[in-house]
Each structure stands twice: as structure tokens, then as C-alpha cells.
């Protein structure tokens with residue numbers, strides 16, 4: 219990216235705990251950028267509206283100006299949003315992803331020393347998940363049992379395709395395309411190359427769903443071959459090469475989803491970048507986050523070829539809204555991803571190091587404090603201030 223010294227970054231403060239954690243994020247990023255660049259660079263935050271805050275002001279859940287601002291400025295960051303119940307909008311997050319074609323959901327998972335983890339060697343976990351964001355059973359193509367639409371689909375399946383299906387079934391469609399798969403896997407491999415990662419694993423359930431998840435695997439290997447023939451090698455080719463991996467080559471492998479869930483628990487060091495269809499990705503992202511401190515420390519981004527929206531991966535936790543209690547770690551680490559994306563890695567590194575130090579000093583918010591013995595519980599703002607200090 220060609221980034222000016224004072225880029226305008228649209229920010230959606232969000233609902234519930236959103237404003238608390240987003241203020242903490244801004245405080246931290248501003249301090250890190252000022253320190254890393256001696257005051258020569260500065261983010262100009264542009265507050266834009268979405269969610270309940272937008273509805274209260276404009277009677278719209280997702281104003282057009284918000285999407286336009288994100289498109290114009292290319293990089294944005296958002297807090298969690300309340301999804302309206304009823305009223306036609308399925309989910310604001312899904313709408314934002316679809317409107318901006320944010321096809322890759324990127325979730326890094328890494329461990330901060332001191333956090334209590336349910337696994338024996340959490341320090342071995344260093345993964346990044348690339349989840350396809352636009353297809354699969356999340357496409358929203360489904361019909362409720364008993365509706366004329368569902369009955370019509372059932373009749374078609376029975377009569378035209380001779381499929382054995384029960385009456386009064388709910389029906390959902392799982393589209394997975396070559397286009398959607400290849401652009402996602404291409405991004406995952408490009409990331410692996412740029413960041414010197416050893417492997418990319420295609421996670422799928424192709425033994426059961428041959429033409430959706432099975433095709434994801436096939437197209438994934440094809441993407442590696444088509445876009446990065448020099449940089450990649452398959453696991454099979456490594457075996458044929460006597461187990462030797464030529465210097466600098468990234469190993470492309472695939473694992474069945476159920477088996478990969480076991481393996482990231484038992485042998486996390488064997489996995490680095492995971493590329494996966496939407497539903498598997500949803501599950502594995504949260505399962506991996508749970509190993510390293512839960513939602514409070516799980517950053518994420520949704521990325522297209524043009525636009526990137528960084529976000530807290532947790533929801534609005536309404537119980538803790540406006541109480542200065544929530545852990546801002548997730549959105550602060552999403553901010554670090556944003557800084558990396560701008561090419562401002564030195565500022566991001568300052569934050570990561572300071573966050574690690576703060577947790578090591580056992581200065582943490584309520585969610586981590588209740589698991590760590592001898593820890594000091596601080597509020598959202600004080601946690602950010604401790605990082606800055």
C-alpha cells in the first residue's frame with residue numbers, strides 16, 4: 219500500500235462493549251505510532267456509524283456513507299455490532315462482508331505467556347487461519363420446513379433427481395466454487411510466502427462431501443500449482459523426495475477437518491497457515507482462540523483484494539457495556555494487524571511486546587484475572603494505559 223503519513227482510517231466504535239474497547243485500541247495505536255515514528259506519522263480516525271448506534275441516529279442499521287467511507291479509505295477497523303432481530307437484515311457483519319466482498323476472514327492465534335490455557339504446551343501454538351467468508355452453508359440459501367419453497371425443492375429432488383428425502387425437511391444449500399476457493403487459497407499461500415511460514419494446510423471434509431469440501435481440496439492444490447509453482451511443494455512430493463523439503467519451499471498439505479481438530483491440540487507445531495471453507499473455519503477459529511486466552515485475545519480481519527476491515531472477533535457482550543471492564547486485547551491485536559497491513563510493523567511490534575509484558579506482569583482485565591492466580595484486575599482503559607506505559 220502507498221500509505222500517507224497521516225492516513226484516514228474509518229472506525230466503527232460499535233455497540234455494547236464496543237466504545238470501551240475501541241477507545242482503548244485508539245489510545246494504544248496512537249501511542250505506538252507516535253513512538254515508533256517519532257511523531258512523524260499519525261492515524262486520522264474517522265468515526266462512521268453502524269449497528270444500534272447508527273439506527274438510533276439515522277434509522278438505518280448500516281448507512282450507505284459508512285460503506286462508502288470504507289471503500290474510499292481502503293482500510294478500516296470495527297467494534298462489535300448488535301445484529302437487529304427481525305426486520306429483514308440477517309446479520310450486519312455478513313452484510314458488510316458481502317457488500318465489500320471481504321472474502322478472506324483472517325484469524326491469527328498466538329499465545330501470551332502467563333495466560334491460563336487448557337492445553338499443556340500453549341507456547342507451541344502459532345497459527346493463522348484463512349477462512350473463506352462468502353460461500354458454503356453461510357450463503358443464506360435455505361428454506362424452512364413446510365414452506366411452499368421447501369416443498370418445491372423437495373418435490374424437485376424427489377421427482378427430477380430421484381433423491382430420497384423426507385417430506386417436511388428444512389433445506390440448505392452448500393455452494394463452494396473454484397473461484398471462491400482459489401482466491402482464498404492464493405491469499406493464504408501469499409501470506410505464507412511473505413511471512414516465511416513453513417506450510418499451508420487445506421482443511422476439509424472431502425471424504426463425506428466430495429463435490430464441495432472435496433473440491434475445495436482439489437482446487438486448493440490447483441491454486442498452489444497455478445499461482446506459486448516455484449514456491450510450493452506438496453506433502454506427497456516431499457515424501458517422494460525422501461522426506462526432504464527444498465530450502466524455502468512451502469509445503470501444501472491437506473487434512474480432514476475432524477482429524478485437524480485433534481492435531482492442533484496434540485501436535486500444534488506441525489500446523490502454521492490453515493485455509494478452510496467457511497463453516498470449518500468458524501469452528502476451528504474459536505476452538506483455537508480458546509487455547510490461548512479466549513475471545514478477549516482473539517484478533518481478526520476480513521479482507522478482499524481492495525479493502526481490509528479489521529475487527530474484534532467477539533460480540534457486544536451487553537452485560538459489560540459501558541462498565542470499563544471488557545478486555546480490549548482482541549481489538550488492540552486487530553489494530554496490530556492493521557498496522558502490519560499499512561507496513562507500519564515497527565509500531566505493531568511495540569504493541570505486541572508491551573501487551574505481552576503487561577500480561578506477564580499479571581495486569582489484566584476481569585476475564586483473565588479470574589483464571590490467573592495473583593493477578594491484578596484492571597479496567598479496559600487502565601489495561602490500555604498499562605500497555606502504553
Ligand code: NAD
Pocket residue numbers: 235239297298299300301311513514529530531532533534535536537543544545546548585
Ligand atoms: P459475545 O462475544 O458478545 O459475548 C459472550 C461472552 O463472552 C460475554 O458474555 C463475555 O463473558 C465474554 N466476552 C466477549 N468479549 C469479551 C471481551 N472483550 N472481554 C471480556 N469478555 C468478553 O457473544 P454473544 O453474547 O453471543 O453476542 C452478543 C451480541 O453480539 C449479539 O447481538 C450478537 O449478534 C453480537 N455479535 C457481534 C459480533 C460482531 O460484531 N463481530 C460477533 C459475535 C456476536
